[in-house]
Amino acid sequence: xxxxxxxxxxxxxxxxxxxxxxxxxxxxxxxxxxxxxxxxxxxxxxxxxxxxxxxxxxxxxxxxxxxxxxxxxxxx
Amino acid sequence: xxxxxxxxxxxxxxxxxxxxxxxxxxxxxxxxxxxxxxxxxxxxxxxxxxxxxxxxxxxxxxxxxxxxxxxxxxxxxxxxxxxxxxxxxxxxxxxxxxxxxxxxxxxxxxxxxxxxxxxxxxxxxxxxxxxxxxxxxxxxxxxxxxxxxxxxxxxxxxxxxxxxxxxxxxxxxxxxxxxxxxxxx
Numbered sequence: 001x002x003x004x005x006x007x008x009x010x011x012x013x014x015x016x017x018x019x020x021x022x023x024x025x026x027x028x029x030x031x032x033x034x035x036x037x038x039x040x041x042x043x044x045x046x047x048x049x050x051x052x053x054x055x056x057x058x059x060x061x062x063x064x065x066x067x068x069x070x071x072x073x074x075x076x
Numbered sequence: 077x078x079x080x081x082x083x084x085x086x087x088x089x090x091x092x093x094x095x096x097x098x099x100x101x102x103x104x105x106x107x108x109x110x111x112x113x114x115x116x117x118x119x120x121x122x123x124x125x126x127x128x129x130x131x132x133x134x135x136x137x138x139x140x141x142x143x144x145x146x147x148x149x150x151x152x153x154x155x156x157x158x159x160x161x162x163x164x165x166x167x168x169x170x171x172x173x174x175x176x177x178x179x180x181x182x183x184x185x186x187x188x189x190x191x192x193x194x195x196x197x198x199x200x201x202x203x204x205x206x207x208x209x210x211x212x213x214x215x216x217x218x219x220x221x222x223x224x225x226x227x228x229x230x231x232x233x234x235x236x237x238x239x240x241x242x243x244x245x246x247x248x249x250x251x252x253x254x255x256x257x258x259x260x261x
Contacts, residue, residue, distance in 0.1 A: 012166040029093055031143055032201055032210070036176055037166040043175075052176065053214050056126075 001065050008041045020062040046073050081254030082154045085109055086238075089261055091147035101147055102128075102140060108261060109151040110136060127208035139205045143244065150248060157205030157249040159198040160240065169193040178219035184227060192227070196220060198247035199228035199235050206233065206249040 006018045015028045024030045030038075039050055050071075058064050068074075087105040099120065106117055110133070118132030130136055138151045144162030165172065169190045173182045177196070185193055199220040204210050220228045220235060228235035234253045240246040248256065 029091075029098070029142065031141070031161075033143070033161055033165070033197060036172065036215075040167045040172060040175060049175075051214070052216075053212055056210055056212050 001068060002061065004045070005061055005064060008038060008045065012037045012041050018061055020060070020065070022061045023059050024061075025059065042068075048073070081252045082152050082156060082250040083254040083257075084150050084152045084156060084248065084250070085257045085259060086148055086150045086158065086248075087259045087261055089147045091142045091145055098140060098142065098147065102138070102149055105149050105259075105261065106130070106133075106136065106138065106151065108259065123208055125209045125212050127205070127210070139202075141201075141205075146241070146244070148246075152250065154250065155206060155208075157202040157207070158247070159201035159205060160244060160246045161194050161198050161201070163194045163243045163245065165193075176215050178216050178221070180219045180221045180223065184221040184225055194245040195237055195247070196227065198245040199237070199249075202235060202247040202249035203230050203233070 002020065009015055009018055009028070013028065013030060013034050022028065024035065039052065039055060043050055055067070058067055087108070089101055103117060106112070107114060112133070116132070117130045120128055121131055122128050128140070135153055136151065137153065137155050138149055139156050139158040140149050141158050141160040142148070143160045144164070146160060148158060148160050150156055150158040170186070173185050173190065173193060181196055185196060200215055203220060204213070220230060222229045228237065228247065233249055233251060236248045236253050238246045238248055238256065
């Protein structure tokens with residue numbers, strides 16, 4: 001799943017060097033518009049809709065991995 | 077009345093990844109804005125939805141934004157929200173608008189072939205920064221376009237699109253916006 005997140009974040013923002021501990025705002029300096037684009041890319045990948053109010057508290061990459069696992073999203 | 081207006085000072089600074097962090101820039105700008113000694117600002121904390129504030133200086137209101145090559149921070153003695161966005165999107169703006177915006181907003185944008193997409197995004201973002209709730213509320217649940225097709229609007233507030241560099245949109249939100257001054261640093 002880390003590889004998928006790395007790919008999506010790179011495709012959307014051009015940012016690299018992402019680890020489990022990377023913080024989207026503090027480390028990657030992403031803004032809300034970047035986050036919206038990333039959500040959209042995840043939705044495309046998993047062919048689903050992710051409730052936006054559920055994702056704004058996901059600060060680090062590991063939070064996203066936990067969230068996706070909790071929702072039953074697995075990498076095809 | 078002028079006395080009810082919110083005078084605003086916006087600081088702007090070139091933004092570089094790996095350069096001065098947003099927190100450092102905020103402290104520098106805040107000290108310039110209110111003339112406080114370093115340390116007088118005290119600790120920076122965040123509210124329940126992530127909005128930063130200085131508990132030691134309760135009358136100091138500010139709103140941070142960065143996009144592209146710029147970092148901005150608006151200061152005032154009253155609550156406000158500011159958002160800057162470079163005109164660059166990975167996903168098709170029409171698709172993002174249909175997915176994330178209120179139906180009134182999407183319909184309004186569609187009438188203009190999504191030309192004003194980034195202005196509308198900034199208006200929405202400036203409002204959620206004003207409220208301090210960020211996007212913990214679904215962005216599709218509120219509109220900055222009213223049923224008469226007026227934009228940007230939110231009842232009881234002013235949303236003002238400000239001129240900035242080519243290729244950027246910028247919007248300020250406050251109860252009643254007064255004079256806006258700019259400072260480079």
